[in-house]
Amino acid sequence: MIVDNSLDEVKKRESALKVIKSIMEKDGRASLYDVTGLSGGFIASEDELNLLETYVGPAIFEDELQIQAKKHLGGEKALAVNRTSSGILASILALVKEGDHVSHFLAQYPAHPSIPRSCNIVKADYDEYINIDEFKIEDNTSLVVITGSTMDHQVIDEDLFIRVIEMAHERDIPVLVDDASGARLRTAVFKQKRACDLGADLVVTSTDKLMPGPRGGLMAGKENLIDQVKIKANQFGLEAQPPLILAMVNGIKNYSEENLIKAISRKDDFYEMLSKDYKLFEKTPTGCMVSENSLKNQLDDLDIETELSDKDLCFLWAMILLREEGIITIPAVGMPGASATIRFDLSTQDVIDMDLDVLYEKIDSSFKKLLDVCKDSKKSKELIFN
Amino acid sequence: MIVDNSLDEVKKRESALKVIKSIMEKDGRASLYDVTGLSGGFIASEDELNLLETYVGPAIFEDELQIQAKKHLGGEKALAVNRTSSGILASILALVKEGDHVSHFLAQYPAHPSIPRSCNIVKADYDEYINIDEFKIEDNTSLVVITGSTMDHQVIDEDLFIRVIEMAHERDIPVLVDDASGARLRTAVFKQKRACDLGADLVVTSTDKLMPGPRGGLMAGKENLIDQVKIKANQFGLEAQPPLILAMVNGIKNYSEENLIKAISRKDDFYEMLSKDYKLFEKTPTGCMVSENSLKNQLDDLDIETELSDKDLCFLWAMILLREEGIITIPAVGMPGASATIRFDLSTQDVIDMDLDVLYEKIDSSFKKLLDVCKDSKKSKELIFN
Numbered sequence: 074m075i076v077d078n079s080l081d082e083v084k085k086r087e088s089a090l091k092v093i094k095s096i097m098e099k100d101g102r103a104s105l106y107d108v109t110g111l112s113g114g115f116i117a118s119e120d121e122l123n124l125l126e127t128y129v130g131p132a133i134f135e136d137e138l139q140i141q142a143k144k145h146l147g148g149e150k151a152l153a154v155n156r157t158s159s160g161i162l163a164s165i166l167a168l169v170k171e172g173d174h175v176s177h178f179l180a181q182y183p184a185h186p187s188i189p190r191s192c193n194i195v196k197a198d199y200d201e202y203i204n205i206d207e208f209k210i211e212d213n214t215s216l217v218v219i220t221g222s223t224m225d226h227q228v229i230d231e232d233l234f235i236r237v238i239e240m241a242h243e244r245d246i247p248v249l250v251d252d253a254s255g256a257r258l259r260t261a262v263f264k265q266k267r268a269c270d271l272g273a274d275l276v277v278t279s280t281d282k283l284m285p286g287p288r289g290g291l292m293a294g295k296e297n298l299i300d301q302v303k304i305k306a307n308q309f310g311l312e313a314q315p316p317l318i319l320a321m322v323n324g325i326k327n328y329s330e331e332n333l334i335k336a337i338s339r340k341d342d343f344y345e346m347l348s349k350d351y352k353l354f355e356k357t358p359t360g361c362m363v364s365e366n367s368l369k370n371q372l373d374d375l376d377i378e379t380e381l382s383d384k385d386l387c388f389l390w391a392m393i394l395l396r397e398e399g400i401i402t403i404p405a406v407g408m409p410g411a412s413a414t415i416r417f418d419l420s421t422q423d424v425i426d427m428d429l430d431v432l433y434e435k436i437d438s439s440f441k442k443l444l445d446v447c448k449d450s451k452k453s454k455e456l457i458f459n
Numbered sequence: 460m461i462v463d464n465s466l467d468e469v470k471k472r473e474s475a476l477k478v479i480k481s482i483m484e485k486d487g488r489a490s491l492y493d494v495t496g497l498s499g500g501f502i503a504s505e506d507e508l509n510l511l512e513t514y515v516g517p518a519i520f521e522d523e524l525q526i527q528a529k530k531h532l533g534g535e536k537a538l539a540v541n542r543t544s545s546g547i548l549a550s551i552l553a554l555v556k557e558g559d560h561v562s563h564f565l566a567q568y569p570a571h572p573s574i575p576r577s578c579n580i581v582k583a584d585y586d587e588y589i590n591i592d593e594f595k596i597e598d599n600t601s602l603v604v605i606t607g608s609t610m611d612h613q614v615i616d617e618d619l620f621i622r623v624i625e626m627a628h629e630r631d632i633p634v635l636v637d638d639a640s641g642a643r644l645r646t647a648v649f650k651q652k653r654a655c656d657l658g659a660d661l662v663v664t665s666t667d668k669l670m671p672g673p674r675g676g677l678m679a680g681k682e683n684l685i686d687q688v689k690i691k692a693n694q695f696g697l698e699a700q701p702p703l704i705l706a707m708v709n710g711i712k713n714y715s716e717e718n719l720i721k722a723i724s725r726k727d728d729f730y731e732m733l734s735k736d737y738k739l740f741e742k743t744p745t746g747c748m749v750s751e752n753s754l755k756n757q758l759d760d761l762d763i764e765t766e767l768s769d770k771d772l773c774f775l776w777a778m779i780l781l782r783e784e785g786i787i788t789i790p791a792v793g794m795p796g797a798s799a800t801i802r803f804d805l806s807t808q809d810v811i812d813m814d815l816d817v818l819y820e821k822i823d824s825s826f827k828k829l830l831d832v833c834k835d836s837k838k839s840k841e842l843i844f845n
Contacts, residue, residue, distance in 0.1 A: 079690040086693075093518035097510075107514060115511030115702055122508075124483075125501030125673070125706075128493060128792045132479035155541045156696030166580070190694055194552070194580060287511070288700050304465040307472075307794045308576055310542025314674050316501055316702035320511075406514045408693045 075385045075454050079409040085388060088458050089405040092395050100399070106427070106435075107401040110254070110359060110418030114285035115316075116323035130315030138318055141325040146256060146276055147269035148293030152303050153313035153321055157253050157290035158187035158408075160277040163306040164249050165191040165216065168298070174211040177201040178237045179220035180227040185251060186410035188218055205233050210240060217241035217248045221255025221268060221276075224412040225364070226357045228258060231265045238272040247274040247298060254282040261330035262337060262358050274298055280317075283333060283359065283420060286324020289317045333359060336420035339429065343419060346433050351440070360419040363387070368415075372447070379447040387413040389453050390443045396456065397442060398435040461771045461840050465795040471774060474844050475791040478781050486785070492813070492821075493787040496640070496745060496804030500671035501702075502709035516701030524704055527711040532642060532662055533655030534679030538689050539699035539707055543639050543676035544573035544794075546663040549692040550635050551577040551602065554684070560597040563587040564623045565606035566613040571637060572796035574604055591619050596626060603627035603634045607641025607654060607662075610798040611750075612743045614644060617651045624658040633660040633684060640668040647716035648723060648744050660684055666703075669719060669745065669806060672710020675703045719745060722806035725815065729805060732819050737826070746805040749773070754801075758833070765833040773799040775839050776829045782842065783828060784821040 076085055096104055124133050142151030154160035165188075169175055175192050177184055177200065184201050192199040197215075202208040210217065219237055222228045241248045250268035252259070256278035259265040268276040275294035280286030290313070292299065306312040313321065336359040344361050347354045353371040354361045365383040372379065372386065381389060391404035394415075404413050417436070419425070424432060446452055462471055482490055510519050528537030540546035551574075555561055561578050563570055563586065570587050578585040583601075588594040596603060605623055608614045627634045636654040638645070642664035645651040654662040661680035666672030676699070678685065692698040699707065722745040730747050733740045738760075739753040751769040758765065758772065767775065777790035780801075790799050803822070805811070810818060832838055 079694065080686055083686065083689055083693060087521075090514070090518035090521055093515060094522060097515065097519060102510075102515070105515065107512065109514065111514070115508060115516075117508065122501060122503065124488075126493065128476070128495065128497070128787055129479060129483065129488070129491065130501075132476035133483060135473075135476055136480060154696070155545070155698075155700065158694065159541070159545075159696030162695045187695065196582075287702060290696070300466055300469065303469055304795060307469060308465065308544070308796060309548045309573065310540070310545030310676070311696065312541075314541065314700075314703055316673060316706065317700055320702065401514055409690060410694060 074382050075457055076388050082409040085457055086406055089392065089395055093401065096399055104399045105401060106399055106423045108417045108421055108424055109401055109403050110283055110416065110421055111281050114324060115287055115320045116285060116327055117319055121319055125315050125319065131318060134315060134318045134322055137322045141322050142291055142293050145325045146278065146291065146293035147267045148276065149296040150299040152292040152299050152306065153318045154290040154292055154306055154311055155313050156288065157277050157279045159311035160290040160292050161187045161251065162191045163302045163311045164275060165195055166305040167301040168247060169195050169197045169215050171196040172213065173197045173215040174213050175199045175216045175218060176210050176214055177218040178208055179203060179223055180229045181223050184220060185224060188251065205236060208237065210244060210246065214246050217246050219248060219250045221250055221252035222258045225362065225414050226254065226258060228255065228263050235271055242272065250276040252276050253279040257283045257333065258358055261333045269293060280321045280324050284324055284328040287317050287320040289313050289321055291321055332420045332425055335425065336360060339419050343429050346429060357416060360417045362414050362416040364414050375444065377444055377447065380450045381447050381453055384413045386447060387415055388457055389447060390439065391415055392456050393442050393446065394439045398439050400435055460768050461843055462774050468795040471843055472792055475778065475781055479787065482785055490785045491787060492785055492809045493807055494803045494810055495787055495789050496669055496802065496807055497667050500710060501673055501706045502671060502713055503705055507705055511701050511705065517704060520701060520704045520708055523708045527708050528677055528679050531711045532664065532677065532679035533653045534662065535682040536685040538678040538685050538692065539704045540676040540678060540692055540697055541699050542674065543663050543665045545697035546676040546678050547573045547637065548577045549688045549697045550661060551581055552691040553687040554633060555581050555583045555601050557582040558599065559583045559601040560599050561585045561602045561604060562596050562600055563604040564594055565589060565609060566615045567609050570606060571610060574637065591622060594623065596630060596632065600632050603632050605634060605636045607636055607638035608644045611748065611800050612640065612644060614641065614649050621657055628658065636662040638662050639665040643669045643719065644744055647719045655679060666707045666710050670710055670714040673703050673706040675699050675707055677707055718806045718811055721811065722746060725805050729815050732815060743802060746803045748800050748802040750800050761830065763830055763833065766836045767833055767839055770799045772833060773801055774843055775833060776825065777801055778842050779828050779832065780825045784825050786821055
């Protein structure tokens with residue numbers, strides 16, 4: 074294994090950031106194509122920037138945040154957090170005690186690691202389910218979690234969503250929805266209702282996922298629960314700081330479902346193009362993706378011999394895409410525990426109007442390089458870490 | 460008790476932020492005087508702002524952060540975190556296990572609550588000491604913490620600082636220094652060495668304390684320890700986001716010891732002015748302050764009858780200072796657990812050139828109002844929460 078643990082993932086990310094910097098400096102921003110679907114923005118006017126002081130900033134932006142967050146997520150009260158993961162940690166610190174149980178329902182494994190990790194910190198038992206018939210709520214359960222849309226954009230069925238909430242509420246257990254990308258994917262693309270409108274008590278979304286906001290988390294829900302989460306967030310420094318809050322407000326204001334819808338209309342053409350030569354791509358709601366398994370299978374079909382693990386192959390391809398073609402994907406720059414699936418999101422600003430033939434050429438050419446490099450473990454390691 | 464728990468503290472802060480907003484809207488920024496010493500800035504050029512994207516931003520600013528952080532704090536590697544508290548949480552998550560021991564040495568009680576609270580989360584034993592002769596490192600200790608300068612700006616003696624580090628290192632235990640304001644107060648004012656230069660393995664400072672940076676935390680230290688802390692920070696969303704990193708870099712670049720030195724030169728005049736009529740003020744390195752005790756004693760001397768607790772009296776005065784005079788102090792806007800001491804920091808941008816007579820009048824007039832209001836518990840509660 075080349076990328077074997079969280080420290081390796083941190084080092085890989087550091088290496089990717091260095092490559093991005095050097096491309097920026099050498100060829101400029103236009104030579105980078107961020108298709109992560111996580112390319113957040115930082116929209117701010119000069120007047121707003123002048124207010125970005127410790128105590129004056131939040132005073133001004135907090136009111137507007139409440140208004141915009143309620144429009145976007147519903148609920149009684151909102152709370153801006155530093156990241157979706159820190160919102161999940163704050164929620165679990167506030168609502169779950171040692172020995173309690175947390176049940177998590179999602180459309181498909183794996184769950185985002187911040188949920189079991191946060192349970193582990195408070196020493197709570199944790200179970201996850203993808204089959205509603207197996208879904209159980211143990212006696213000492215203090216929190217039920219639902220993932221609206223997984224890291225790989227698998228969206229939960231709305232009827233199951235409602236059923237899990239009902240099961241939890243029958244027993245007076247609050248429901249937290251991890252709607253990181255789901256708050257937009259589920260509503261704009263799958264025409265589902267907002268989590269709070271379906272009865273969720275707390276919801277958290279990522280303000281950089283499929284919307285022009287900053288990397289950050291936005292929570293909404295029942296006022297008394299938000300207040301409890303806010304205490305933990307403030308105690309441990311998990312809340313969003315004024316510059317993020319400002320950019321979140323403007324991100325929501327500038328969000329429209331248009332880019333998502335446009336990406337969907339182009340993804341079928343893109344998928345067809347890719348599938349002529351390759352059978353490793355799958356459709357996502359807003360583009361195409363390659364999973365660890367499909368990549369491994371395609372290499373096996375081509376009789377490529379490699380010592381690399383399936384995951385390492387994804388990391389390697391992501392680094393080649395970045396180094397050779399300037400294409401930024403999550404396996405290159407993701408935080409520890411992020412999915413190794415290589416996703417090409419067509420809804421991002423960098424590719425929303427890009428000629429798909431050009432994008433295809435870049436992917437095709439980087440794959441050929443991958444076939445060559447992956448036979449050489451030493452060279453692969455260099456490409457990932459240096 | 461009016462402000463009785465963390466939730467009350469959150470509500471009090473929300474109320475103070477509303478007052479700040481209304482003053483801003485009605486009378487403009489010039490009618491607010493932030494003397495918290497926490498009035499961070501957000502210095503950024505237009506070009507830099509354009510780079511504030513999720514993955515492009517950190518790629519660009521990360522290198523510069525390493526350079527500037529090393530200049531400011533020393534050490535082998537730096538890490539930007541969302542707040543000093545989140546850096547402390549990340550450090551304890553990384554280095555301390557259940558049943559381990561953490562020993563904390565500081566100049567004066569109380570310790571910043573994020574340290575015992577983080578120990579509590581991982582179920583570690585925690586002890587704090589202000590007397591070097593009593594200072595003990597238990598057998599199963601995995602971390603020694605030193606506070607460079609307390610929330611009330613009590614600075615540790617440099618010889619004791621070195622002695623605690625030596626005691627920890629004799630037993631191969633890493634030392635984390637909470638140098639929130641100390642990284643500047645100790646060095647610029649008390650001419651002490653930087654924590655890393657004194658042998659500390661990790662240090663964290665607040666980039667909004669006594670420097671023109673954003674609310675946020677900056678860590679530095681041994682590379683292998685920073686890497687371990689970084690993993691936890693990334694896993695739980697405790698790291699600083701690109702807008703903060705950018706503003707931290709510029710905050711350090713724009714920091715000079717001048718304002719601190721100037722504040723010191725004015726504080727004696729200010730103290731003399733205040734002490735003519737009042738005996739409740741004490742000097743701080745950069746201004747004057749009123750502790751819970753001194754406030755209570757002065758009211759007793761004046762035979763004022765009040766049902767308010769000592770802490771509530773501080774909160775009430777802070778809210779009157781804000782509502783009536785536009786003076787922002789920490790007890791009004793602080794996070795849960797922040798000190799109730801009312802500090803008037805003369806080094807902040809808003810008062811660095813202010814006529815001290817004008818500032819005196821404001822403090823004097825608000826104190827007279829306090830004497831009146833504190834007799835009426837209902838009215839006091841309204842002023843704090845509404």
